[in-house]
Amino acid sequence: MSALSIFGLLIVLMVIGMPVGVALGLTVLAFTFLFTDVPLNTVALKMFSGIENFEIMAIPFFILAGNFLTHGGVARRMIDFASAMVGHLCGGLGMSAVLACALFAAVSGSSPATVVAIGSILIPAMLRQGFPLRFASGVVASSGGLGILIPPSIIMVMYAVTTNTSVGALFMAGVIPGLLLAFMLGLCTWFIAKKHAYPTLPCASWRERWQAFRKAFWGLMLIVVVMGGIYSGIFTPTEAAAMSAVYAFIIAVFVYKDLRLRQIPRVLLDSANMSAMLLFIIASATLFSFALTNEQIPQRMADAIVASGMGMIGFLVVVNLLLLVAGALMEPSSIILILAPILFPVAVALGIDPVHFGVMIVVNMEIGMITPPVGLNLFVASGVTNAGLTEMSRAVLPWLLTMLVFLILITYIPTISLVLPRMLGMLS
Numbered sequence: 001m002s003a004l005s006i007f008g009l010l011i012v013l014m015v016i017g018m019p020v021g022v023a024l025g026l027t028v029l030a031f032t033f034l035f036t037d038v039p040l041n042t043v044a045l046k047m048f049s050g051i052e053n054f055e056i057m058a059i060p061f062f063i064l065a066g067n068f069l070t071h072g073g074v075a076r077r078m079i080d081f082a083s084a085m086v087g088h089l090c091g092g093l094g095m096s097a098v099l100a101c102a103l104f105a106a107v108s109g110s111s112p113a114t115v116v117a118i119g120s121i122l123i124p125a126m127l128r129q130g131f132p133l134r135f136a137s138g139v140v141a142s143s144g145g146l147g148i149l150i151p152p153s154i155i156m157v158m159y160a161v162t163t164n165t166s167v168g169a170l171f172m173a174g175v176i177p178g179l180l181l182a183f184m185l186g187l188c189t190w191f192i193a194k195k196h197a198y199p200t201l202p203c204a205s206w207r208e209r210w211q212a213f214r215k216a217f218w219g220l221m222l223i224v225v226v227m228g229g230i231y232s233g234i235f236t237p238t239e240a241a242a243m244s245a246v247y248a249f250i251i252a253v254f255v256y257k258d259l260r261l262r263q264i265p266r267v268l269l270d271s272a273n274m275s276a277m278l279l280f281i282i283a284s285a286t287l288f289s290f291a292l293t294n295e296q297i298p299q300r301m302a303d304a305i306v307a308s309g310m311g312m313i314g315f316l317v318v319v320n321l322l323l324l325v326a327g328a329l330m331e332p333s334s335i336i337l338i339l340a341p342i343l344f345p346v347a348v349a350l351g352i353d354p355v356h357f358g359v360m361i362v363v364n365m366e367i368g369m370i371t372p373p374v375g376l377n378l379f380v381a382s383g384v385t386n387a388g389l390t391e392m393s394r395a396v397l398p399w400l401l402t403m404l405v406f407l408i409l410i411t412y413i414p415t416i417s418l419v420l421p422r423m424l425g426m427l428s
Contacts, residue, residue: 006031006291010338021277024284024338028291038294046290047283055167056282058157060275061241065222066108067267068248073258074219075117077212078103081220084212086186087201091193093126094139096201098189101143102182105150107222107244111369112380115144119384129199133387134395139189141381141392142399143182145366148332150178152226152241154278155332155362161282162289162340165354167237168230169426173355173417174362175227180416181363181406188402218251231424278333285337292341301342302349312350316411319343320364327368331376335368336361355421356414363410367403370396 009030013023025047032038069075082099089095097118104114119140126136148155151171160167192198204212213220225247226240235243252259259267305315326335340361347357369377372393382392410416421427 005035006288006295006297010288021281021284024281024288028284028287031291036294047287055157055161055238056279058152058167058238058241059154059278059282060271061238061245062109062152062154062157063274063278064268064271065241065244065248066110066113067271068245068252068259069104069107069219069222070113070117071252071259071263071267073256074107074216074248074252075100075104076121077216077219077256079118079121081209081212081216083201084204084209088203089190090200091189091198092200093122093129094131094135094189094193094198095186097122097126097136097139098143098182098186101140102146102150102178103216103220105144105146105148105178106152107219107226107248108147109152109154111144111147111366112376114147115141115377115380116384118144119381123381123385131198133385134391135192135196135198137381137385137387137392138395138397138399139185140384141377142370142396142403143185144377144380145369145403146178146182146185148369149174149181149359149362149366151175152237152244153362155336155365156358157237158278158282158333159336159340159358159361162285162337163344163354163358165358166426169355169421170358171227171230171237172421172424172426173359176420177359177363177406177410177417180409181366181403184402184406185399188398192398218255222247222251281333281337285341288338289341297342302346305346306349312352313412315346315350316352316360319347320360320407320411323361323364324367324371327364328371328373328375330368332365332368335365353414353418353427355427356417359417360407360411363403363407367400367407370400370403 006027010023010027013026018026079096079100082103083093083096086095086099087093100118100122101114104117108114108117123136123140127133147153151174153171153174156170156174157167159165160170222244226244229235229240229243230237253261323335323339326339344354344357348354369375372378372389378389378392378396382389418427
C-alpha cells in the first residue's frame with residue numbers, strides 16, 4: 001500500500017506538469033504527513049543533509065568547466081584536430097564529428113553541451129559540403145551522447161552520490177565503453193557514408209596534423225589533468241572537478257583568449273542556474289530515497305525478486321526495458337535519482353557489480369537522449385538545425401540501433417566496464 005501511495009502520487013504530480021524536484025518533495029511531504037508518524041522536521045533535516053556530500057561539489061565545478069570550454073573556442077580546435085586525423089575517411093566531416101564529440105565529451109562531462117559545441121560548427125559545415133540534413137544532424141545528436149559516458153561525467157557523479165559508489169571507479173569504468181561506443185558510432189557513420197558516396201576531406205599531412213594537435217593541446221590536456229590526477233592520487237574526483245574549472249578558465253581566457261573577461265559573469269550565472277536546479281533535484285531525491293527506505297520498499301523488492309527466481313539475466317532485461325521507456329519520457333538525472341535507490345539494492349542482492357550496473361544505467365540514459373518524445377539531444381540538435389522533432393527522430397535511427405547493440409554488449413559482458421578499474425586496483 002505504501003509503495004502504491006508514493007508512486008501513485010509522484011506520477012500524478014509529474015503528469016500534471018510539475019517539475020521533477022518539486023514533485024519529489026511534495027510526494028514525500030504528503031506521504032509523511034498522511035501515512036507515517038515521522039516528524040515533519042525530519043524531512044527538512046534529510047533534505048539539507050542530502051546535499052552535504054563532498055562528492056556533490058563535483059557537479060557545479062564540472063558544469064562550470066564545461067561552460068568555460070563551450071564559450072572558449074576549445075570545440076573549434078578539437079574539430080580541426082579531428083578533421084585532420086579522420087576527415088579523409090568515408091564520410092569526412094561525419095567521421096570528424098564522431099571523434100570531435102568523443103574528445104569534447106572527455107573535457108565537458110555534458111551531452112547537451114557536446115551537441116551544441118560540436119553541432120553548431122560541424123552541422124552547417126556538413127550542409128555546405130552537400131551532406132543531407134538527416135545525416136549531419138543524426139551523427140552529431142547521437143555522438144553527443146558520449147558526453148555522459150566518457151569521463152568526467154556529471155551523470156556518473158549523480159549515480160555515485162545516490163548509491164555510495166566510488167566516483168573514481170565509475171570514471172575509469174567509462175573509459176573503455178566510451179571508446180568502444182565511439183568506434184561503433186564511427187563504423188556506423190562510415191558505412192552510411194560509403195553506401196551513399198558522401199564527400200570526404202583531403203588527406204592531411206602529418207605536419208598539418210601536428211599543427212592541429214598543437215592548437216588543441218591545451219584543451220586536450222584537461223583529460224590528463226582530471227583522469228591523471230584521480231588515478232595518481234594527487235586529488236579526489238571532487239578536487240579534480242575544481243581543478244578542471246580553474247584550468248578551463250585559464251585556457252579559455254588567457255591561453256586561447258576566445259572568452260572575454262566581460263563574458264565571465266554570464267558564464268558564472270548560467271553555471272549557477274544549472275547547478276542550483278540539479279542540487280534542488282538531488283535534495284528532493286534524497287527525501288524520496290529516505291521515504292522509500294523508511295518503508296523498506298527497495299528491500300522488499302529485492303527479497304521478492306530474489307525469491308521469484310528471476311535471476312540476474314532476467315532482472316537486467318527488465319531493468320533495461322524500464323530504463324529505455326523512462327529515458328524516452330524523462331531527463332537522465334531525474335531517472336537516476338528516482339530509480340537508482342530502488343533498483344540498486346536488487347542488483348546488489350543478485351550479485352551485480354555496482355560499477356558495472358552504473359555504466360549500464362548511463363548507457364541507457366545515452367539512448368534515452370536520442371529517443372522521442374523527450375530525447376534531450378533531439379531538442380538541442382533541433383534547435384541547432386531548425387529541423388522538426390519528427391525529422392530528428394528519423395535522423396538518429398541508424399545510430400540508435402547501433403547503441404542498442406552496444407547496450408546488449410555492456411549489459412552481458414561486464415568485463416568491458418570492469419577491466420580497467422580492476423587493473424588500477426579500484427575494485428576487489
